[in-house]
Amino acid sequence: MSRRIRITLALVALGVSGCGVATGAPTPSGEPPIDTLPAITAYSAVSFPLAAYRTRPGEQLTLSLAHDQAVRNCLGRYGIDYPLPQRTATPNFDRPIGVISASDAARFGYKSPHAADIAATDRAKAAEKAPDAVTLGVLSGTGKSTVNGVPVPAGGCATQVQHELADHNPSQENRVISLASESYARAEADSRVVTAFGRWRTCMTAAGFDYRDPWAANNDPVFGAGEPTAQEIATARADVACRIAENVTGTWLAVIIAYQKRLVSQHHAELDRYRSETETQLKAAAPLLGR
Numbered sequence: 325m326s327r328r329i330r331i332t333l334a335l336v337a338l339g340v341s342g343c344g345v346a347t348g349a350p351t352p353s354g355e356p357p358i359d360t361l362p363a364i365t366a367y368s369a370v371s372f373p374l375a376a377y378r379t380r381p382g383e384q385l386t387l388s389l390a391h392d393q394a395v396r397n398c399l400g401r402y403g404i405d406y407p408l409p410q411r412t413a414t415p416n417f418d419r420p421i422g423v424i425s426a427s428d429a430a431r432f433g434y435k436s437p438h439a440a441d442i443a444a445t446d447r448a449k450a451a452e453k454a455p456d457a458v459t460l461g462v463l464s465g466t467g468k469s470t471v472n473g474v475p476v477p478a479g480g481c482a483t484q485v486q487h488e489l490a491d492h493n494p495s496q497e498n499r500v501i502s503l504a505s506e507s508y509a510r511a512e513a514d515s516r517v518v519t520a521f522g523r524w525r526t527c528m529t530a531a532g533f534d535y536r537d538p539w540a541a542n543n544d545p546v547f548g549a550g551e552p553t554a555q556e557i558a559t560a561r562a563d564v565a566c567r568i569a570e571n572v573t574g575t576w577l578a579v580i581i582a583y584q585k586r587l588v589s590q591h592h593a594e595l596d597r598y599r600s601e602t603e604t605q606l607k608a609a610a611p612l613l614g615r
Contacts, residue, residue, distance in 0.1 A: 390609030433552030
């Protein structure tokens with residue numbers, strides 16, 4: 325089940341499809357206006373403003389491949405062979421408001437349709453061979469000062485690779501993720517989403533399900549690990565049906581987007597700087613990959 329695993333939104337700029345109802349009603353103090361309440365039944369139909377500043381899956385693959393090659397080149401100077409790991413682009417599997425697709429609910433309940441892909445990626449990472457002590461020493465610069473007659477600089481290959489790839493502070497990516505998480509929390513406290521949750525709760529009660537809000541259903545411990553049960557699927561299907569009937573998904577996503585627009589405006593300087601640093605990294609990576 326995915327509560328709020330919000331590591332990578334594969335969404336770039338504001339863009340929604342489907343019919344919507346324009347809303348210009350005044351909002352409580354501090355709540356940003358929303359332009360539309362779109363009818364959304366798939367994440368592919370919406371884009372989040374903060375996603376423009378994230379490292380995209382293809383870019384992340386490029387940076388990972390370049391990093392691997394730079395490490396191989398550096399270790400090779402010490403006579404250490406470093407087999408290049410097999411890597412593929414990892415799509416973004418985020419579902420920031422849980423299940424919204426009727427077909428996904430019918431097949432997977434509240435579990436991610438990408439659970440098998442995520443598990444395979446985790447297994448591949450776990451299977452990667454750990455470096456031996458000598459290699460680790462050269463990588464970190466904490467082992468012998470000279471290996472195979474070649475001096476090991478302070479910080480080892482890790483620091484050299486970081487400089488070679490113009491690597492920036494990885495916490496910046498976490499900063500973008502943190503801002504996205506802030507937008508989700510603000511949206512769930514927003515009066516329009518709270519009202520939408522109330523409509524959803526009434527709809528679910530009428531269908532025979534007793535949950536406080538969509539997350540309470542999503543996170544019901546009864547729907548634990550393993551294959552989704554008939555009960556989980558029935559609940560998830562009712563959940564999605566009520567979201568559609570009351571346009572909860574459209575309201576929820578529209579409010580998230582509104583808060584993200586505000587956050588982008590408030591933090592545009594640091595976000596632009598981070599994105600520029602990513603572009604610099606990609607340029608530094610190209611020669612290592614023969615591009």
